[in-house]
Amino acid sequence: MLNPLIQKLERGARLTNDDRQVLQTAVLRSQHVGARKDLIREGDVPDNVHLILNGFACRYKMLPNGQRQIMAYLVPGDLCDLHVSILGEMDHSIATLCPCEVVYLPRSTIEDLTENHSRIHRALWWATLVDEAILREWIVNMGRRPADRKLAHLLCELLMRLQAVGLATDNSYDFSVTQADLGDTLGLTSVHVNRVLQQLRSDGLIALKGRNLVINDVERLKAFAEFNPNYLHLTRRERERSGTETGAVAAERGPSPSVTDALARNLADRPPAQPE
Amino acid sequence: MLNPLIQKLERGARLTNDDRQVLQTAVLRSQHVGARKDLIREGDVPDNVHLILNGFACRYKMLPNGQRQIMAYLVPGDLCDLHVSILGEMDHSIATLCPCEVVYLPRSTIEDLTENHSRIHRALWWATLVDEAILREWIVNMGRRPADRKLAHLLCELLMRLQAVGLATDNSYDFSVTQADLGDTLGLTSVHVNRVLQQLRSDGLIALKGRNLVINDVERLKAFAEFNPNYLHLTRRERERSGTETGAVAAERGPSPSVTDALARNLADRPPAQPE
DNA sequence: CGGCATTTTGACAATCGTCAATCAGTGTGG
DNA sequence: CCACACTGATTGACGATTGTCAAAATGCCG
Numbered sequence: 205m206l207n208p209l210i211q212k213l214e215r216g217a218r219l220t221n222d223d224r225q226v227l228q229t230a231v232l233r234s235q236h237v238g239a240r241k242d243l244i245r246e247g248d249v250p251d252n253v254h255l256i257l258n259g260f261a262c263r264y265k266m267l268p269n270g271q272r273q274i275m276a277y278l279v280p281g282d283l284c285d286l287h288v289s290i291l292g293e294m295d296h297s298i299a300t301l302c303p304c305e306v307v308y309l310p311r312s313t314i315e316d317l318t319e320n321h322s323r324i325h326r327a328l329w330w331a332t333l334v335d336e337a338i339l340r341e342w343i344v345n346m347g348r349r350p351a352d353r354k355l356a357h358l359l360c361e362l363l364m365r366l367q368a369v370g371l372a373t374d375n376s377y378d379f380s381v382t383q384a385d386l387g388d389t390l391g392l393t394s395v396h397v398n399r400v401l402q403q404l405r406s407d408g409l410i411a412l413k414g415r416n417l418v419i420n421d422v423e424r425l426k427a428f429a430e431f432n433p434n435y436l437h438l439t440r441r442e443r444e445r446s447g448t449e450t451g452a453v454a455a456e457r458g459p460s461p462s463v464t465d466a467l468a469r470n471l472a473d474r475p476p477a478q479p480e
Numbered sequence: 481m482l483n484p485l486i487q488k489l490e491r492g493a494r495l496t497n498d499d500r501q502v503l504q505t506a507v508l509r510s511q512h513v514g515a516r517k518d519l520i521r522e523g524d525v526p527d528n529v530h531l532i533l534n535g536f537a538c539r540y541k542m543l544p545n546g547q548r549q550i551m552a553y554l555v556p557g558d559l560c561d562l563h564v565s566i567l568g569e570m571d572h573s574i575a576t577l578c579p580c581e582v583v584y585l586p587r588s589t590i591e592d593l594t595e596n597h598s599r600i601h602r603a604l605w606w607a608t609l610v611d612e613a614i615l616r617e618w619i620v621n622m623g624r625r626p627a628d629r630k631l632a633h634l635l636c637e638l639l640m641r642l643q644a645v646g647l648a649t650d651n652s653y654d655f656s657v658t659q660a661d662l663g664d665t666l667g668l669t670s671v672h673v674n675r676v677l678q679q680l681r682s683d684g685l686i687a688l689k690g691r692n693l694v695i696n697d698v699e700r701l702k703a704f705a706e707f708n709p710n711y712l713h714l715t716r717r718e719r720e721r722s723g724t725e726t727g728a729v730a731a732e733r734g735p736s737p738s739v740t741d742a743l744a745r746n747l748a749d750r751p752p753a754q755p756e
Numbered sequence: 757c758g759g760c761a762t763t764t765t766g767a768c769a770a771t772c773g774t775c776a777a778t779c780a781g782t783g784t785g786g
Numbered sequence: 787c788c789a790c791a792c793t794g795a796t797t798g799a800c801g802a803t804t805g806t807c808a809a810a811a812t813g814c815c816g
Contacts, residue, residue, distance in 0.1 A: 216566075246710075265620050268706055273624045275616040290492075290606050292717030295613050295710050330566050336608075337571050339615035340551040344541050346622035347549045347667030351772070382794065391623030396772055398796060414781095430544050434522075434571050441568030627804070658762065672804055674764060690813095 207231055208281030208369035209255060215368060215440055216330030217323045226321060230313050231255065234305045243298045243306065244285055250294065252308045254284035259304030260381055264388070265296050274389040276339065277301075277362065281369040286314070286328060302380040330437075337435040346391055349430070352400045354390045356429035359410065363419060364433055379417040483507055484557030484645035485531060491644060491716055492606030493599045502597060506589050507531065510581045519574045519582065520561055526570065528584045530560035535580030536657055540664070541572045550665040552615065553577075553638065557645040562590070562604060578656040606713075613711040622667050625706070628676045630666045632705035635686065639695060640709055655693040 210227050213219060219227075234257050237243070243254050243261060254261075261278040275296065278284060284298050289311070300306075318325040338361070345357050362379070366372035383401065384394040392400075404410045409425050411418040419425050486503050489495060495503075510533050513519070519530050519537060530537075537554040551572065554560060560574050565587070576582075594601040614637070621633050638655070642648035659677065660670040668676075680686050685701050687694040695701050 263616065265616075267620070267624055271624050273620040275619045287605070287609055290602065291609050291613070291713050295713070296616060326566065329563070332608075332612075333563055333567050336612045336615065337567070339612065339619065340539065340541070340572060343551045343615065343618055343622060344543070344549040346619060347664075348543055348547050383796095384794080388623075393773055394795085395774080395797090399772090402796085437567050437571070659764095660762080669805055670763085671765090671806080675804090678764085 206370060208257065208371070209283075211369045212281035212331065213324065213327035215438055216327035216334070217440070219323050219327070223321050223324050226317065227324065230309060230317070231257065231307050234307045237300050237304045237306050239300055239302045239304075241300050243300065244294055245297045246294050248294045249292070250285050250288060252310045253286055253314055254298070255307040255309055256280050256282050256284070257305040257307055260301040261298060261304055261306075262301055262385070262389075263296050263298050272388045273391070274385065275342070276335065277365075277389070279362070279365050279369065280371055283309075283328070283331065287332060301382075301385055334437050337437065341435045351390070351392055351396055352403055353429050354392075355386065355397065355400050356404065356409065356425055357431055358386075358390065359417065359419065360422075360426050360429050360431040360433075361436070363422070364436055364438065368436075368438055375420070375422050376416060376418040378415050379412075380415040482646060484533065484647070485559075487645045488557035488607065489600065489603035491714055492603035492610070493716070495599050495603070499597050499600050502593065503600065506585060506593070507533065507583050510583045513576050513580045513582050515576055515578045515580075517576050519576065520570055521573045522570055524570045525568070526561050526564060528586045529562055529590055530574070531583040531585055532556050532558050532560070533581035533583055536577040537574060537580055537582075538577055538661070538665075539572050539574050548664045549667070550661065551618070552611065553641075553665070555638070555641055555645065556647055558611075559585075559604070559607065562608060577658075577661055610713050613713065617711045627666070627668055627672055628679055629705050630668075631662065631673065631676050632680065632685065632701055633707055634662075634666065635693065635695065636698075636702050636705050636707040636709075637712070639698070640712055640714065644712075644714055651696070651698050652692060652694040654691050655688075656691040 207228055209231060210219070210224055213227070237259075244250050246265065256278050258280055261282075261284070262274045263276040263278070264272050264274045266272055278298070285294065288294055318328065341361075345354050349357060359379075363372055363375070363377060366377045371377060382394075383397045386392075386397045387394040390397070401410075401412070405412065408420055409428065411420060425431075483504055485507060486495070486500055489503070513535075520526050522541065532554050534556055537558075537560070538550045539552040539554070540548050540550045542548055554574070561570065564570055594604065617637075621630050625633060635655075639648055639651070639653060642653045647653060658670075659673045662668070662673045663670040666673070677686075677688070681688065684696055685704065687696060701707075
C-alpha cells in the first residue's frame with residue numbers, strides 16, 4: 205500500500221521525487237495502537253507528531269457531565285498535532301476509534317520537512333487549512349441538518365477522504381466505528397443513530413456488512429445529504445505562484461488597483477435567501 | 481483606540497517596535513461597510529485580505545433550502561481570508577452583521593508582513609490556529625449543549641475575545657447582532673433564541689439595553705455555560721524556541737528518545753467517562 | 757407620523773432524548 | 787466444542803426540547 209501521507213499531500217502541492225523520498229523514510233517505523241487509546245490528552249505539550257497510517261482516530265473533548273464530543277476524524281495520511289508548538293498546549297484530546305497503525309514523528313523530522321522542503325511545508329499548511337474547512341462544514345452539518353442527513357453527509361465525506369488515500373473503492377470502505385462514536389460525532393444519542401442507520405438502510409442508500417460500508421447509490425446519497433465536496437479542496441488548483449520561497453517584497457503599501465473593484469463588487473447586498 | 485490587530489497579535493507572539501510600526505501603517509485606510517453586506521462570496525479568489533477594525537462580521541454558508549449557517553464571528557482585529565491563496569478559492573462567504581469598518585489589505589502587504597517580519601508571520605499563523613480551535617469549541621457547543629448553555633457560551637466567548645482587543649469592559653460589550661443571526665449561529669430558530677434570551681434575562685444572568693449587553697455575574701454565566709477559555713489561547717506560553725527563522729536541521733531521523741516514553745504514557749486507556 | 761425590521765407570544769407538532777430491556781456478535785477458557 | 791462474558795446493536799414506550807406558523811407588539815429611522 206502506498207504511503208497515505210504522500211498520497212494526501214500530493215493533492216496540496218506538487219512534490220518532487222526528493223520530497224517523496226523524505227516522506228517515505230519518515231514513515232518507516234510505525235506502532236500498533238489498540239482501539240480507544242488516547243494518543244494525546246488535553247493539556248499535553250507533545251514532543252512528537254502522530255501520523256495515522258491505518259484505522260480511524262478522532263479529536264474529542266469531554267464535558268463536565270461526562271459527555272464526549274468528537275470534533276474531527278483522523279484517517280490514514282492525517283497528522284495529529286502538527287502545530288501545537290505555536291499554540292503551546294493541546295486544547296483537546298486525540299484517541300483511536302479502532303485499532304490503528306500510528307507513526308510517531310519526532311519534532312526534528314518535522315523541522316527538517318518544513319525547513320528544507322518548501323513544497324512539503326506548503327502542503328502541510330494546505331492540509332491544516334483543509335482541516336479547518338472540514339471543521340466549518342461540520343458546523344453546518346451540526347447546525348442545519350436533521351439527523352439522517354447529518355449522518356449521510358458524514359458518510360459521504362469519509363468516502364471522499366478515504367478515496368483520496370486509496371482506502372475506499374468507488375462506493376465502499378471499511379468503517380469500524382461504533383454507533384455510540386457516531387452519536388458523539390453528530391451530537392446525537394447512539395439510540396437515535398441506530399434508528400437513522402436503519403432508515404438509511406431500508407431506504408436502500410447504504411448497506412452494512414460487518415465493518416464494511418457499501419453505499420448503494422453514491423449520487424443519491426450525496427443528493428440526500430446535500431453534499432458538496434468543495435470544502436475538501438481535493439483538486440489542486442494550479443495557482444501556485446512563483447513559489448512560496450521567493451523573497452518578493454511588497455512594492456508599495458496602500459490599496460492596489462484591484463481594491464476598488466473588489467469594493468464595488470462586494471458592496472452589493474447579500475443575496476436574499478431563496479425559499480424553495 | 482489602539483489598533484486591534486496589534487493588540488490581538490501581541491498575544492500570539494512577542495512583537496518588535498518595527499513590527500508594530502508596520503502593522504500600524506498597514507491599517508491606515510479603512511472603509512465603512514454597511515450591515516449585511518458580503519465581503520467575499522463562496523467561489524471567490526480574492527486578491528486582498530480583509531481586516532475588521534470595528535463591528536461584527538461572520539463566515540457563513542447558505543444551504544440549498546435557503547437556510548444559513550454561521551460558522552465564525554469576525555471581531556475587530558480578525559483577518560478574513562489570509563490563506564485562501566493556499567487553498568485556491570473560498571469555500572464559504574463572509575458578510576458583515578452590522579455596520580463595520582474594514583481595511584482592504586492588498587496581497588503585497590501580506591507578503592511583506594510574512595516574508596520580512598518573522599514574528600508577525602508566526603503571529604498570523606497563531607491567529608489561524610486559534611480560529612481553528614474556536615471552530616472545534618463551536619462544534620462542542622452545537623453538539624452537546626442545550627440551547628440556553630449554547631447561547632451563554634457564545635456570549636462568554638465574545639466577552640473574552642472583545643476584551644482581548646479592548647472592546648469590552650469587565651462585563652459588558654456592544655452586541656449589535658439580531659436574534660435571527662444568533663439562531664443561524666447556534667443552529668436554532670430566532671423564536672427559540674428569543675425564548676432563551678428571555679430566560680437568561682429573567683435568571684438575572686444578562687441584561688440587554690439596546691445594543692449593549694451587560695453580563696451581571698460573569699462567573700455565574702461562565703459556570704452555567706461550562707466555559708473554559710483554554711481554547712482561545714489568550715495567554716502566550718513562553719515556549720518560543722530559538723526562533724522560527726533559525727535554520728536548524730533535523731539531527732537524525734527515526735524515533736527520538738522521548739518517543740518511547742510518549743508511547744508508554746499514551747497507551748493507557750482513555751479515562752472512562754465519569755457520570756456525575 | 758409611517759414604514760419596516762425586529763422582537764415577542766401562543767398553540768401545536770416533530771425530532772430527538774431517556775430509560776430499560778432484549779438481542780446479536782465476538783472472543784475466551786475449560 | 788460449548789458455556790460464559792462482554793461489548794455493541796436493536797426495540798419500544800414515553801418525555802422534553804426545539805421547530806413551525808401566524809399574529810401582535812415594539813422599536814427604529816427618515
